[in-house]
Amino acid sequence: MSKNPYRWLDESLTTIHRANWYRTVKTIDGFPGAVVSLDGQQVVNFASNDYLGLAGDARLIAAATEAIQAFGTGSTGSRLLSGHRQLHRDLESAIALLKQTDDAIAFSSGYLANIGTICAIVGQRDLILSDAYNHSSLKNGAILSGAKIIEYPHTDMEALQTQLQQHRSDYRRCLIVTDSVFSMDGDLCPLPDILDLAESFDCMALVDEAHATGVLGSNGAGCVEHFGCRGRQIIQMGTLSKAVASLGGYVAGSSALIDFLRNRAPSWIYTTALSPGDTAAALAAIKIIQTEPEQRQQLWQNINYLKQLLHQYQQTLPVLPSASPIICIQLPNPNTALQLSQYLATAGFFAPAIRPPTVPTSRIRISLMATHTKIHLESLIATLQNYEKRLN
Numbered sequence: 001m002s003k004n005p006y007r008w009l010d011e012s013l014t015t016i017h018r019a020n021w022y023r024t025v026k027t028i029d030g031f032p033g034a035v036v037s038l039d040g041q042q043v044v045n046f047a048s049n050d051y052l053g054l055a056g057d058a059r060l061i062a063a064a065t066e067a068i069q070a071f072g073t074g075s076t077g078s079r080l081l082s083g084h085r086q087l088h089r090d091l092e093s094a095i096a097l098l099k100q101t102d103d104a105i106a107f108s109s110g111y112l113a114n115i116g117t118i119c120a121i122v123g124q125r126d127l128i129l130s131d132a133y134n135h136s137s138l139k140n141g142a143i144l145s146g147a148k149i150i151e152y153p154h155t156d157m158e159a160l161q162t163q164l165q166q167h168r169s170d171y172r173r174c175l176i177v178t179d180s181v182f183s184m185d186g187d188l189c190p191l192p193d194i195l196d197l198a199e200s201f202d203c204m205a206l207v208d209e210a211h212a213t214g215v216l217g218s219n220g221a222g223c224v225e226h227f228g229c230r231g232r233q234i235i236q237m238g239t240l241s242k243a244v245a246s247l248g249g250y251v252a253g254s255s256a257l258i259d260f261l262r263n264r265a266p267s268w269i270y271t272t273a274l275s276p277g278d279t280a281a282a283l284a285a286i287k288i289i290q291t292e293p294e295q296r297q298q299l300w301q302n303i304n305y306l307k308q309l310l311h312q313y314q315q316t317l318p319v320l321p322s323a324s325p326i327i328c329i330q331l332p333n334p335n336t337a338l339q340l341s342q343y344l345a346t347a348g349f350f351a352p353a354i355r356p357p358t359v360p361t362s363r364i365r366i367s368l369m370a371t372h373t374k375i376h377l378e379s380l381i382a383t384l385q386n387y388e389k390r391l392n
């Protein structure tokens, strides 16, 4: 009998199909923006992380093009070997300036930043306390580190305190990890409380600002700035791929932390440096975020306006608590979420259904951009109104 060690793949795929968990990609054509061409249809895009609309900004495009013309397309090596350029250092200085930290280090993605940082700073003798809704990169970084992991219920500070009281003293180092803006819900972590607990129990705290950088805080520095927690001892991590509209990730913090990561973070040491084009685009975006609050103000006007419009449907289409551009309409089950998403798609709105197992409860996830117009938001609401009428 001939054996096929790969046959399980087809069987697994069949199971995935049966459970309705099968995922496919959709093709976006042309320029990124508030309106895009999706599988050939013009849609208003409520699924982008490009919060400030910078991914199509002429200044970022010019910066990337100039960098490619001057330095080529690839960085040709890891930072510690042949890949390091002044451009990387300039980007790291700009991030440190935005975050008001001693220093910063740029990784090739946010995912790699989380994995490498967590693995570098904790190990088998240590404890990680992790919010149950944390991003996959925080969860997998924790697993890879070999530390003992305890999840606390989403944003539950009493539970976190109890866990610290019960377990902290059994471990050498302790790290509390949390998203600052939760990516599938849009709510914020209670950062000041987390930092108070970290201080009381001699713990490090890593906060993932992926969806907050460029969005929250009066200078766009993120939740740490929003909550007035600058100057406290925090490991601030983020991505260059959302509001920063490029590719890459970073960690900002004390000189000792950043110096240590340059020596010990495997996903920084053993991977190729960011490409010149990506680096230059990110640098241009950080400068725009710092000097031009207009896009951020426009984004917040859109957030407040949409929330106000959605308020009238609170009975039938309740909105999850949110303090960010991520606004979720809660639905009773995966099928109704898929139905509404499909209804919106037919009407020309791209807003995905997010279902278990990604999240505990089904929802439509709307992410707003500074470049959405009032008409985009009002027509989305009109379509929801029609959908709601069909329900009654």
Ligand SMILES: *Cc1c(COP(=O)(O)O)cnc(C)c1O
Pocket: 109, 110, 111, 112, 114, 135, 137, 179, 183, 208, 210, 211, 239, 240, 241, 247, 248, 249
């Ligand atoms: C997107 C995201 C990341 C990963 O960042 P990439 O640069 O896309 O790899 C990490 N954490 C959170 C919370 C995110 O939403």
